[in-house]
Every structure is written in structure tokens, then in C-alpha cells.
Amino acid sequence: MTSTYVKDTAEAVAEPSRPGPANRRPLARRVTDWLTAVSFTLPALLLFGALVLAPILYALYVSLFNWGGFGSPSDYTGLDNYSRLVKDPVFLGDLWRGLLLVGFSVLVQLPFALAMAVLLNQKLRGRAVYRMLFFAPYVLSEVITGVLFSMIFAPDAGLADKVLGAVGLDGLGGLWFADQSTVMPTLFLVMTWKYFGFHMMLYLAGLQSIPAELHEAARIDGASAWQRFRYITLPLLGPTVRISAFLSVIGAIQLFDLVWVISQGGPDHASETMAITLFQFGFKRYEIGYASAISIALFLISLVFALAYQRFVLRRDTEGALTNMRATR
Amino acid sequence: MPASDFSRRRFLGAASAAGLGAAALTACGGSDSGSGKDSSGRTIVEWWNIQTTEPSKTVWPERAKAFEAKNPDVRIKLVTLENDAYKSKMTALTSSGKLPDIYHTWGGGVLRQQVDAGLVEDLTPSIEPWADTLVPASVKAYQFDSKTYAVPFDIGAVGFWYNKALFKKAGISAPPTTWDDYLDTVRKLKAAGITPIALAGKEKWPGMYFWAYLSMRIAGVEGMQKAADAKDFTGDDFVKAGEHLKDLVALKPFQKGFLGDAYSTPTGEAAAMGNGKAGMELMGQWAPVVQADAGKGIGKDLGFFAFPSVAGGKGELTDVFGGGGGYAVRKGAPKAATDFLKFFMTPESDRILVSKADTIPVVKEATSALTDPNLTAVSDMLGKSTGFQLYLDQAYPPAVGQEVNDSVAALIAGSKSPDQVTRSITQVAKSQ
Numbered sequence: 001m002t003s004t005y006v007k008d009t010a011e012a013v014a015e016p017s018r019p020g021p022a023n024r025r026p027l028a029r030r031v032t033d034w035l036t037a038v039s040f041t042l043p044a045l046l047l048f049g050a051l052v053l054a055p056i057l058y059a060l061y062v063s064l065f066n067w068g069g070f071g072s073p074s075d076y077t078g079l080d081n082y083s084r085l086v087k088d089p090v091f092l093g094d095l096w097r098g099l100l101l102v103g104f105s106v107l108v109q110l111p112f113a114l115a116m117a118v119l120l121n122q123k124l125r126g127r128a129v130y131r132m133l134f135f136a137p138y139v140l141s142e143v144i145t146g147v148l149f150s151m152i153f154a155p156d157a158g159l160a161d162k163v164l165g166a167v168g169l170d171g172l173g174g175l176w177f178a179d180q181s182t183v184m185p186t187l188f189l190v191m192t193w194k195y196f197g198f199h200m201m202l203y204l205a206g207l208q209s210i211p212a213e214l215h216e217a218a219r220i221d222g223a224s225a226w227q228r229f230r231y232i233t234l235p236l237l238g239p240t241v242r243i244s245a246f247l248s249v250i251g252a253i254q255l256f257d258l259v260w261v262i263s264q265g266g267p268d269h270a271s272e273t274m275a276i277t278l279f280q281f282g283f284k285r286y287e288i289g290y291a292s293a294i295s296i297a298l299f300l301i302s303l304v305f306a307l308a309y310q311r312f313v314l315r316r317d318t319e320g321a322l323t324n325m326r327a328t329r
Numbered sequence: 330m331p332a333s334d335f336s337r338r339r340f341l342g343a344a345s346a347a348g349l350g351a352a353a354l355t356a357c358g359g360s361d362s363g364s365g366k367d368s369s370g371r372t373i374v375e376w377w378n379i380q381t382t383e384p385s386k387t388v389w390p391e392r393a394k395a396f397e398a399k400n401p402d403v404r405i406k407l408v409t410l411e412n413d414a415y416k417s418k419m420t421a422l423t424s425s426g427k428l429p430d431i432y433h434t435w436g437g438g439v440l441r442q443q444v445d446a447g448l449v450e451d452l453t454p455s456i457e458p459w460a461d462t463l464v465p466a467s468v469k470a471y472q473f474d475s476k477t478y479a480v481p482f483d484i485g486a487v488g489f490w491y492n493k494a495l496f497k498k499a500g501i502s503a504p505p506t507t508w509d510d511y512l513d514t515v516r517k518l519k520a521a522g523i524t525p526i527a528l529a530g531k532e533k534w535p536g537m538y539f540w541a542y543l544s545m546r547i548a549g550v551e552g553m554q555k556a557a558d559a560k561d562f563t564g565d566d567f568v569k570a571g572e573h574l575k576d577l578v579a580l581k582p583f584q585k586g587f588l589g590d591a592y593s594t595p596t597g598e599a600a601a602m603g604n605g606k607a608g609m610e611l612m613g614q615w616a617p618v619v620q621a622d623a624g625k626g627i628g629k630d631l632g633f634f635a636f637p638s639v640a641g642g643k644g645e646l647t648d649v650f651g652g653g654g655g656y657a658v659r660k661g662a663p664k665a666a667t668d669f670l671k672f673f674m675t676p677e678s679d680r681i682l683v684s685k686a687d688t689i690p691v692v693k694e695a696t697s698a699l700t701d702p703n704l705t706a707v708s709d710m711l712g713k714s715t716g717f718q719l720y721l722d723q724a725y726p727p728a729v730g731q732e733v734n735d736s737v738a739a740l741i742a743g744s745k746s747p748d749q750v751t752r753s754i755t756q757v758a759k760s761q
Contacts, residue, residue, distance in 0.1 A: 066760065068726070154596045155586030178530075178589025180742065266531055267588035268742035285728040 117203035146261025206240030436470025486651030549643035571747025
């Protein structure tokens with residue numbers, strides 16, 4: 001809105017007597033306009049190019065080589081790194097685990113956060129304390145969380161097993177992070193503890209903006225609590241839910257630090273994520289070419305998801321702001 | 330136009346100045362590590378080391394001063410870098426072809442690369458007169474084609490550290506010397522309700538030690554070398570090594586939840602040993618210190634024995650797996666550099682390192698300076714060693730070293746067969 005307005009004004013001021021199309025203006029004027037635009041955007045473009053585009057293109061280039069990271073890449077192997085990638089059981093496992101993490105985040109963690117938000121949006125004694133308590137884990141650094149839960153879930157000696165033992169539930173205790181079959185569920189638990197508070201806060205903010213009159217009117221019309229939630233709260237919370245799901249999915253795809261501290265992707269790759277595989281090959285094995293191929297795959301997955309999500313899910317929310325700027329006039 | 334002309338000229342000027350500046354900086358970097366004289370005409374010898382922690386942080390400059398006192402025309406300039414910073418700096422210097430006069434090396438694959446690139450002085454002739462004074466195992470990592478390219482100053486090795494009290498409790502009179510005995514020992518400990526072996530499964534390298542030692546015992550040090558040269562580990566000997574390890578894993582000898590345990594954390598491998606909760610661990614000479622640090626330490630109950638031999642294997646019980654540190658000299662360095670290394674590794678000098686900096690003696694005569702019983706045990710084993718295999722991650726390129734760790738971890742976790750382990754390692758070795 002603002003930019004179109006400014007542009008129109010500028011045009012109007014510059015060419016009061018000429019209503020024709022812009023490209024009829026004198027060449028010099030057009031060049032100056034263009035130069036002005038370039039000089040204003042150039043710093044940003046340069047930064048974006050040097051810090052975002054160039055590394056991506058360089059990674060793409062390097063991914064076509066078998067390269068150890070020293071000297072300049074010389075052993076051109078074409079798409080070998082990519083064909084190795086689609087056959088690598090660890091990478092395929094990463095994709096599956098990524099999908100699990102995404103599914104879990106969206107289907108379990110977010111509904112849980114929403115439920116907590118709805119609960120804490122009601123008049124409740126000590127509401128502020130609860131809100132703060134539930135949000136606190138999100139403030140904690142990933143590394144501290146990782147170290148903390150490694151101790152809590154240490155088999156036998158850890159707090160979790162001790163507590164379970166004390167209440168006579170020894171049977172529920174187990175190997176937690178130390179077994180291929182239990183490491184992912186335990187990780188889910190920690191992730192929920194860590195991240196649900198953040199989403200809860202988003203939902204709380206969203207809930208505050210829903211006018212109380214709507215609920216009152218519905219109540220007078222005899223709507224049940226569920227109906228009010230289903231037909232008033234949820235639709236009006238839509239934009240918040242869509243953004244929080246987006247953040248959650250991107251976070252799950254790129255998960256690294258928490259897992260690295262807790263298990264380094266183990267035991268036997270059972271909790272490895274794409275980012276961890278990337279790190280292993282890039283900085284432990286110095287197979288920079290292959291690591292670059294992984295990074296390109298990770299980038300494409302994130303990009304495709306982000307674009308598709310923007311296009312199909314966030315469309316309503318961003319309409320006018322990003323998409324049809326001219327049409328809003 | 331004049332304005333734009335001016336700015337273009339200025340731009341070109343700035344660009345070339347920047348270029349010259351960069352060139353000058355590189356040149357400085359070059360001359361820093363090259364031979365030079367200081368203002369009073371003394372020959373400067375740069376000595377790159379990684380001694381960033383006490384006590385060696387103090388001992389190293391003292392040794393340099395002592396040498397300077399005897400050789401007034403030489404100045405030893407210490408450049409001390411942190412381990413990882415040193416490694417990355419050295420890879421950059423290696424590709425530029427300019428190495429420091431004297432520099433730290435772990436031997437193995439990296440040193441070999443530098444030697445092949447013609448950057449390293451062959452020290453064989455200059456150390457010949459005193460080569461016999463050194464512990465043979467300590468020099469092995471720096472020898473290629475029977476030429477010596479570095480002088481060692483520290484050496485260590487891996488073996489079993491065990492809890493004598495727990496062994497006694499399980500009715501084991503003497504540490505095992507054969508693999509079959511060893512498996513029996515594990516069974517006895519288990520029968521007595523003791524966790525036989527502490528292992529950090531989360532960090533994969535401690536598990537790799539088992540496979541590496543079994544391979545050494547079965548294929549022999551020469552067999553290992555041949556496999557590394559041919560980049561082929563699929564031989565029967567290596568498959569057998571995996572099978573023996575699988576036999577051990579089948580006894581479930583490790584602590585509960587070992588796959589999630591780290592090495593030096595309060596719930597990890599070293600702590601399990603240090604708190605007397607496990608019978609033994611396969612670890613390097615640093616183990617006693619870490620045990621006492623992560624746990625309480627078991628003091629006099631701690632014993633040491635060599636990795637047992639395997640029936641029918643080509644390796645000896647006395648072949649040792651380990652590594653240390655040494656100093657190489659760049660090709661064309663001033664003669665004072667080799668003189669200094671000779672001075673640094675005299676019995677008197679090594680005695681100072683041993684007593685003050687806790688190194689394991691590499692000069693035979695300096696052994697008497699060793700007082701710590703644990704280090705003495707390792708030192709004895711090294712002194713009697715018949716063969717020496719450098720740590721695999723130093724001997725092989727990083728990708729191969731990591732694949733060994735990863736595959737052996739998979740074998741221990743039960744997802745790879747002994748045969749698959751050898752094939753995975755070979756595949757990565759061939760791709761390098």
C-alpha cells in the first residue's frame with residue numbers, strides 16, 4: 001500500500017501533464033529512476049547475494065565433486081553424490097525420521113499446546129505462574145536441555161528411573177536414549193517439553209484477540225463448549241495455527257543441536273536427522289562433496305515445503321500483503 | 330567523465346593495493362615460517378607445538394631457553410596453537426607448501442601426505458647416531474619406507490585397565506592372555522554379578538579399539554599395513570576379527586544402556602570404571618586420570634594388561650596399538666632445527682619432560698624418571714613391543730577412520746555383520 005502510494009505520488013509530481021504509459025518517459029529519466037532503484041537495493045542485494053545465494057550456488061557446485069575440503073575441488077563426479085544419496089540407508093532413514101518428527105510435531109505437540117493455551121486462557125488462580133512455567137523450557141538453550149535430559153534419562157541411575165521406581169512403576173523405566181527402539185519416543189518427549197510452551201504462547205496471543213462478544217452470543221444461542229471451540233475459537237485462531245505449524249515443521253526438518261547433544265544421532269543412527277548426517281560427513285569425515293549434496297537436498301526439501309505452504313496454506317493470511325500488491329489499490 | 334575516470338582509477342588503485350596487501354601478508358606468513366635472522370643476527374627456528382596446557386605450557390619454553398643458552402646464535406621461536414586450530418592451520422600450510430621449521434605431527438596418513446609432497450626433511454641420517462636411544466615403538470608412526478621423518482617426544486598405547494578387586498571377587502587369579510581366556514573372564518565376571526566391560530557406545534571410537542586390536546592380533550601389523558595400502562579390508566582376517574568381537578558382544582558384557590553412554594561424562598565409561606562399577610575398559614594411557622576425574626578413581630585396585638592374543642593369529646601379544654606426538658622438520662630448515670630436536674630428546678631432557686610434563690618416556694634411559702605405576706605399565710608394554718599400529722583415525726584418511734568407527738559401532742549394536750563391516754570400510758577406502 002505505502003509503496004504504491006509513494007510511487008504514484010512521485011509519478012504524479014514528476015509528470016503532471018503526461019498520463020501515458022511510463023515507458024514513454026525520456027530515456028535519461030528512466031535511467032535515473034532505474035539507477036535510484038538499484039542504488040537503494042544494491043546493499044541489500046549484495047548482502048543477500050554474498051551471504052545467501054553465493055553459498056547455495058557454491059554448495060551446488062561442490063556437490064558435483066568428490067572433494068576432501070583441501071585445495072580446490074578437482075575430482076568431478078557429476079551426479080554421483082546424489083545417486084549415492086538416494087541409496088544411502090542412513091539418509092533414507094533421515095527422511096523417514098524427519099517425517100516422523102514433522103508428523104509428531106503437528107499432530108501431537110501442537111494440539112497439546114493448543115489445549116494448554118485454551119486452559120490457561122480461562123480465569124484460573126495462578127494463571128500467570130503456569131504460563132511462565134510452561135514457557136520457561138523454551139528459553140533454555142538446546143545444549144543445556146540435552147545435557148539435562150541425558151542425565152534424567154540415564155538408565156537406572158537417572159531421575160526418571162528413580163522416580164518410576166519409587167512409585168512402583170519400574171516396569172515403565174528402560175533404556176530411554178540408549179536403545180534404538182526407545183530413543184525416538186524419548187526424544188519426542190523432550191521436544192514436547194522444550195517447544196510446546198512456545199506454541200502455547202503463540203496460541204494464547206491469538207486467543208486474546210478473539211472478541212469475547214462472539215463467545216457470549218454463542219452461549220446465549222445455546223452453543224456447547226465444544227461447539228464454541230470448534231466454530232469460533234478454532235477458525236479465528238486459524239492464522240496463528242498455520243504459522244505455528246509452519247515454524248514447527250521447519251524446526252523439525254532442521255533439528256540438530258538437541259539430538260547432537262543427547263545422542264549424536266545414535267544408537268546406530270536410530271535418532272539421526274538430516275542435519276546430523278550432514279555434519280558427520282562435512283566435519284568428521286571431510287567428505288565435503290557428499291555433505292554438500294546432503295545440504296542441497298535439505299535445502300530443496302525446506303524450500304519446496306516453504307513455497308508450497310505459502311502458496312496453498314498461508315495464502316489467505318498473506319493475501320494482499322505479499323501477493324496482489326497492485327490489486328489492493 | 331573526469332569524475333568517473335578518477336573513481337575508476339581510485340577503484341583500481343584500491344583493488345591492487347588490497348591485492349598487494351594480501352600478497353604481502355602471504356609473503357610475511359611465508360617468511361615467518363622460513364629461515365630468517367633476528368635483529369641480533371641469530372638464526373630463528375620456529376617451533377610449532379600444541380602445548381597449550383600446564384605443565385607442558387611452561388616446560389616447553391624452558392627447554393627452548395635451555396637450548397638458546399647453549400647455542401647463542403639460535404633463537405627458538407615458539408608458536409603454540411590449540412589442537413583443532415593447529416590442525417586446520419596445518420592443512421592450509423600443507424596445501425600452500427610452506428611448513429614451519431619444526432612442527433608437531435601425529436605421524437600416519439597426514440605426515441605421509443606431507444612427505445609425498447616433498448615438504449618434510451628426511452631425518453634418518455641426522456638422527457642415526459642416537460636413533461638407538463629411542464624406544465622403537467615410539468618412532469614407528471613416523472617411519473615410511475624405512476626412513477624416519479620425525480622425532481617422537483611422547484608415546485601412548487591402548488590396553489585393558491581392570492579392577493583388581495572385582496577380578497578377585499569373581500575368582501579370576503590372573504588377567505587373560507588369550508581371547509578364549511578373555512571370554513571366560515567376561516563370563517566369570519558376569520556370573521559374579523559384575524559388569525565386565527565399560528564401553529562408551531555413544532562415542533564410537535572406544536568400540537573401534539576392540540575391532541582394531543582383534544584385527545592386529547589376527548592379521549598382524551603387516552597384514553594391517555597391506556590392507557591399508559591396498560585399500561582392501563575384505564580379507565578373511567578382518568572378517569574373523571569382527572566375528573570374535575561379535576562373540577564378545579553376544580555375552581552382553583557391557584554396562585546397561587552403554588549405547589547411550591559417553592566416555593568422560595559422570596554417567597559414562599570412565600566413571601563406571603572410576604566408581605568401581607565395571608571390571609575393565611579398553612583404553613589409552615590417559616584412562617586412570619579420566620577415571621579419577623569423571624568418577625572417584627580406584628587407586629591401587631587399578632591394573633593393566635595387554636590385549637589378549639588370538640589362537641592362530643599372525644599378530645603377537647606384544648604388538649601394540651597406540652600413538653603419540655613427534656616433531657617433524659620442514660625440508661630446507663636451518664640445521665639448528667635438527668640440532669634442537671637432538672637436544673630436546675637427550676636422556677636428560679626427556680627425563681625433565683617425563684617428571685615435569687607427565688609424558689611417557691621415548692628415550693630408553695629416561696624410563697627411570699617415571700614414577701606413576703599406571704604410566705609405567707604402559708611404558709613397559711611399549712618398551713617390549715614387537716610391532717606398533719598407529720591409531721586408525723590417524724593412520725587412515727578421516728573418512729576411512731570414521732567409517733571404521735561407524736561400522737564397528739553398528740556391529741556392536743547388531744545391525745551390521747562382520748562381513749558387512751569389512752565391505753563398508755573397503756568401499757570408503759577405495760573412494761578416497
